[in-house]
Amino acid sequence: xxxxxxxxxxxxxxxxxxxxxxxxxxxxxxxxxxxxxxxxxxxxxxxxxxxxxxxxxxxxxxxxxxxxxxxxxxxxxxxxxxxxxxxxxxxxxxxxxxxxxxxxxxxxxxxxxxxxxxxxxxxxxxxxxxxxxxxxxxxxxxxxxxxxxxxxxxxxxxxxxxxxxxxxxxxxxxxxxxxxxxxxxxxxxxxxxxxxxxxxxxxxxxxxxxxxxxxxxxxxxxxxxxxxxxxxxxxxxxxxxxxxxxxxxxxxxxxxxxxxxxxxxxxxxxxxxxxxxxxxxxxxxxxxxxxxxxxxxxxxxxxxxxxxxxxxxxxxxxxxxxxxxxxxxxxxxxxxxxxx
Ligand code: F6P
Numbered sequence: 307x308x309x310x311x312x313x314x315x316x317x318x319x320x321x322x323x324x325x326x327x328x329x330x331x332x333x334x335x336x337x338x339x340x341x342x343x344x345x346x347x348x349x350x351x352x353x354x355x356x357x358x359x360x361x362x363x364x365x366x367x368x369x370x371x372x373x374x375x376x377x378x379x380x381x382x383x384x385x386x387x388x389x390x391x392x393x394x395x396x397x398x399x400x401x402x403x404x405x406x407x408x409x410x411x412x413x414x415x416x417x418x419x420x421x422x423x424x425x426x427x428x429x430x431x432x433x434x435x436x437x438x439x440x441x442x443x444x445x446x447x448x449x450x451x452x453x454x455x456x457x458x459x460x461x462x463x464x465x466x467x468x469x470x471x472x473x474x475x476x477x478x479x480x481x482x483x484x485x486x487x488x489x490x491x492x493x494x495x496x497x498x499x500x501x502x503x504x505x506x507x508x509x510x511x512x513x514x515x516x517x518x519x520x521x522x523x524x525x526x527x528x529x530x531x532x533x534x535x536x537x538x539x540x541x542x543x544x545x546x547x548x549x550x551x552x553x554x555x556x557x558x559x560x561x562x563x564x565x566x567x568x569x570x571x572x573x574x575x576x577x578x579x580x581x582x583x584x585x586x587x588x589x590x591x592x593x594x595x596x597x598x599x600x601x602x603x604x605x606x607x608x609x610x611x612x613x614x615x616x617x618x619x620x621x622x623x624x625x626x627x628x629x630x631x632x633x634x635x636x637x638x639x640x641x642x643x644x645x646x
Contacts, residue, residue: 307335308338309339309402312342312403312406313429314345317370318429320588321375324594325372329359331595331600332599337599340357341355345406345410346413347376352396367588379542382542404425405429406427407430407432407434411627419608423607431443433480434475434478436626437612437626439615443587444484446581454572458572466568467520467570468567470555471523471524472526474526474578477632478631479525483496483641486523492521506522522557522561549575554572558570594612595611598610610622
């Protein structure tokens with residue numbers, strides 16, 4: 307078989323590990339692979355190159371994606387959809403492995419509906435893809451965010467300040483949740499919970515009284531209600547660029563005004579998406595890449611390789627796309643255990 311591979315949407319650590327696993331698993335069975343450049347854009351515009359075992363063997367630990375990525379929606383225009391189908395035919399692709407988050411996998415589902423031979427691999431630092439227990443990229447991103455909190459702790463304690471760390475995650479608060487839990491933040495604000503200003507100010511007051519400083523983690527997706535500043539721009543899938551709203555900076559202003567505690571904010575943004583994948587992400591990306599090849603070899607097109615408990619299994623793309631996997635009440639309950 308001839309495999310096509312693409313990586314779409316926001317990059318995250320582990321993409322190269324997944325590409326490597328696809329190519330080497332395919333090669334083990336005597337199959338070949340080509341990589342499409344910059345996500346669906348590469349399929350639409352016919353930009354591809356062969357991927358050899360020699361090239362991918364050393365890329366396991368490299369951040370980013372050697373194929374490039376973009377937020378191109380190939381089904382936004384019917385003419386583009388036709389070009390995608392024609393290109394795959396012309397390139398004689400037997401199985402396309404689409405590695406991406408909800409947008410990329412939604413496009414894969416549309417291709418599958420139109421008869422395309424495609425298998426998905428979920429990735430995203432947001433961990434918000436339904437149908438899989440975890441996505442690779444998430445743990446590495448949270449490692450970066452926890453490290454940032456530890457650095458902020460030093461300076462917050464030295465200056466007796468409150469500091470707000472704003473993290474990514476769009477409309478799911480997994481990154482904020484894990485960062486807050488793993489760093490012992492005084493308050494963690496997620497889009498899954500309504501913003502409670504009185505509670506937040508109380509958390510800042512009690513932390514600064516107890517030990518002279520406060521550390522807060524805020525997800526970029528929280529809704530602070532009416533405020534100054536404009537909404538962020540939008541990407542090709544219509545998603546608002548939430549980082550442009552700078553909720554961390556806005557929170558810092560509100561905290562200082564309400565409590566009198568000198569407050570700063572930090573936004574780590576795309577720093578969370580770069581760097582080498584950590585252990586869990588390396589293994590998960592490797593397993594899902596290999597799993598996707600196995601699904602394709604078994605003719606299970608229209609499925610996505612996911613982590614279900616300890617196992618990698620295939621589920622229909624329908625189960626993985628269209629719904630954002632948000633933080634569940636039991637996680638919120640755990641988070642608030644440490645409020646007292
Ligand atoms: O989906 C991953 C993500 O990093 C989100 O957490 C964030 O809101 C968004 O991508 C940023 O998008 P861009 O890379 O287009 O600025």
